[in-house]
Amino acid sequence: MDQRSVVREGYDDIAETYDEQRRAEGPERDLAEAFAADLSDGNRVLDAGCGAGRPVLETLASEHDVVGLDISTGQLRIARERAPGGCFAQGDLANLPFQNGTFDGVASFHAVIHVPKDEHADALSEFHRVLRPGGDLLVVMGDDAWEGRNEDWLDAGAAMEWGFFGRDRNRDLLADAGFEVVDERVLDDELGGQFAFFRARA
Template sequence: MSATPSDIVEAGYDRIAARYLAWSEQVEGDPRLRFLHDLLARLPAHPAVLDLGCGAGLPCLALLAARGEAVGVDLSGDQLALARQRVPTARLVKGDMTAVEFPPASFDAVTAFYSIGHVPRDEHGALFQRVASWLRPGGHFLAALPSGDGHGTVDDWLGAPMFFSGHDPRTSRRLLAEAGLDVLVDEIVTMREPEGPASFQWVLAARPGSAYGVF
């Protein structure tokens, strides 16, 4: 039986968890903290936030846990072991973001920093619908999405096979709208990874309802 995309991602990050954390610290121009602080400014004082693909928990899950109630989901047990050491106050869940279950309207925000690009693109629409169902009215979804429509497995990414998949920005905007999410921010940002430039579509979307903050 051939490995599924989730099998490839889980095994890959189990193999490179510590290496990925060190590699990510070498990325120049990563805008995640800028977008995260923008999100936090829109949330209530003690928000409940779900981080999909939380990895080792740095820096985002740690900031979320310091601010409120943070739940981190990741496929990789080795990644979660690192997160458990670094963010002991967060609730950590080992699982696939396309299959985990949470009660409806249980979070003020959902975040996904570069993780949705590891989900097969034909599942993105259903995932956005799940995210919308988990958000409270006026809740926000912040994600770094692929900016291209590539799809497939790379044989060697930081020392392990890895699966990547994405849509073009226009398609991602349509899928977010079909999930009932209003896109507030939509920005393509290019940063410099150790191997070269990489661009992502950053979106901040909201579930309609009683909103927090000023847009």
């Protein structure tokens, strides 16, 4: 299977296990809360690659008009339970099913890292396209370049694939897509490794 199919089927198969293990507490939730606080009440926000809805959807849902998008129907099922007032769509980060300028903010945690590397620029361009001018982005990308596959991720019996660039290349990709990076930091991930968090403005 191609990478996209591996990711979709993998997350369908391990939806409950992933939800149990990715608690998204600590610094990740702090960043999501800071992002939410910087938005005006009632802003429309896309969680691109929302997974099971933690931490972005559940953080934003009480004050904002949230839309969760994910490639996995299994993840979307859990996200709907976690943020029952949100809207949801199944889709691909490199080809978002939304009109230009639809959102005031876009957040994407641990999702672009599953997109094939040669489509990362497309995904970031799509984020820029669906944001209004001046809209805010919070995106998690690689800190060090890496790509690979785990045949039994989280010991849950499903394969998973990743592919991402290092921080300097990611910063360039964001600029090429039309973003101004306003903050970045590297955090340890609860499921292993380190990832770069970028705040940027369209």
